[in-house]
Amino acid sequence: MATAMYLEHYLDSLESLPGELQRNFNLMRDLDQRTQDLLKEIDGLTTDYMTNVKTLPSEKRREKLKGIDGLFSKSKEYGDDKVQLAMQTYELVDKHIRKLDADLARFEAELKDKNSNKTGDSDKHKDKLKDKKKRKNLKEEFEDEIPKKKKKKGQAVVEEPEPMMPIFPLSITHPSDVLDMPVDPNEPTYCLCHQVSYGEMIGCDNPDCPIEWFHFACVGLNAKPKGKWFCPRCSEERKKK
Missing domain, CATH: 1.10.287 (Helix Hairpins)
Incomplete structure (x- = not known):
């Protein structure tokens, strides 16, 4: 034309x-x-x-x-x-x-x-x-490694999975390190930081914990502790009782 x-x-x-x-x-x-x-x-x-x-x-x-x-x-x-x-x-x-x-x-x-x-x-x-x-x-690829929600009261409690393998490189230690990475908006969030699953995580041994899974860095951990572990919020509630 x-x-x-x-x-x-x-x-x-x-x-x-x-x-x-x-x-x-x-x-x-x-x-x-x-x-x-x-x-x-x-x-x-x-x-x-x-x-x-x-x-x-x-x-x-x-x-x-x-x-x-x-x-x-x-x-x-x-x-x-x-x-x-x-x-x-x-x-x-x-x-x-x-x-x-x-x-x-x-x-x-x-x-x-x-x-x-x-x-x-x-x-x-x-x-x-x-x-x-x-x-x-x-x-x-990592669907099977994302922490699953535990059953609430009145329901059978499923066995807690072992701490998941890192979805991202182990060098990621803080939520700010993954802010620039592409994230599915439908992916569930965890921890006190309300971010998606990444790095090493640990599950709270309280079956009624509303959060359940936490990033090591967010709760001050460098390695998985021996025995049972409770998150800061559940620890406070246990002390009150």
């Missing part, structure tokens, strides 16, 4: 060019013919002058020389006019060439911007799909 528009406009601008070129060439040919005629006339007058110069009186010689000089001047004017027409013809063609170059540059720039926008939109879409797939694979 854009190509057709540029081509149509350029062809419209060329519509008058052939006629203008033809007119200039005809004028230059006419000037050239006049110059040739003058040169022939000058040759005849010069030959006549050289033949009779010795017999001509001084006044007649000056008159003949003045006529020859006038013809030379006229011939020079024709030549100057011809050069001027040639320069105008060159400028006329060059103007259309410059216009073509400018139109091509604009067209290429518009085409590049259009392709760039399409590529950018396509890359964004691909990135979104890739990120979504990555999160899905991450969730499926």
